[in-house]
Amino acid sequence: AQKVTQAQTEISVVEKEDVTLDCVYETRDTTYYLFWYKQPPSGELVFLIRRNSFDEQNEISGRYSWNFQKSTSSFNFTITASQVVDSAVYFCALSLPGGYQKVTFGTGTKLQVIP
């Protein structure tokens, strides 16, 4: 079974600060996908990033970057120069390839960016 842990329940930062959201996952499968989703108060999930288990290259996409380390089973997500619009709940998630592609979500981290 898969498990995703987000130890940070709530984080508050002042606008323009950088913030890192932590995620640790568990799976016995060697092939898997990791995701970060944003859920604003409206409730609709917004896809942010995806990484497959064979690609540990860390990248930057605009103000977003991630640090994927298989050795520690971590997939941390960083927002640079945070903005008030970044305030939301962020979910880390994991899925397996193949026909049964259910997504296992972490417990979520509520981010509040204070102006």
Added chain:
Amino acid sequence: GAVVSQHPSWVICKSGTSVKIECRSLDFQATTMFWYRQFPKQSLMLMATSNEGSKATYEQGVEKDKFLINHASLTLSTLTVTSAHPEDSSFYICSAPAQGRTDTQYFGPGTRLTVL
């Protein structure tokens, strides 16, 4: 791009009534769809997997007789909450895998159910 829609976006009903929620893939076919439930300030939990042309697969602890799932076509899955009670009040989200891909899921906007 591909979109998954849900209808209604919100519904309020009286205890004891049944409520049907629709999940549609708008420009792609989905032989499989997933239904998630999210209680306030909690994570999304998978309820069931909807399979086109066959019975749904329910996660442990989910009552299949209470949450009826019908996947009658390649673009539509419905979740019916039968004899709803206040504890069924939740945010229900469906998703569908992108056609031909194993690394992409499209999520619907969710349906907020309130049972009085």
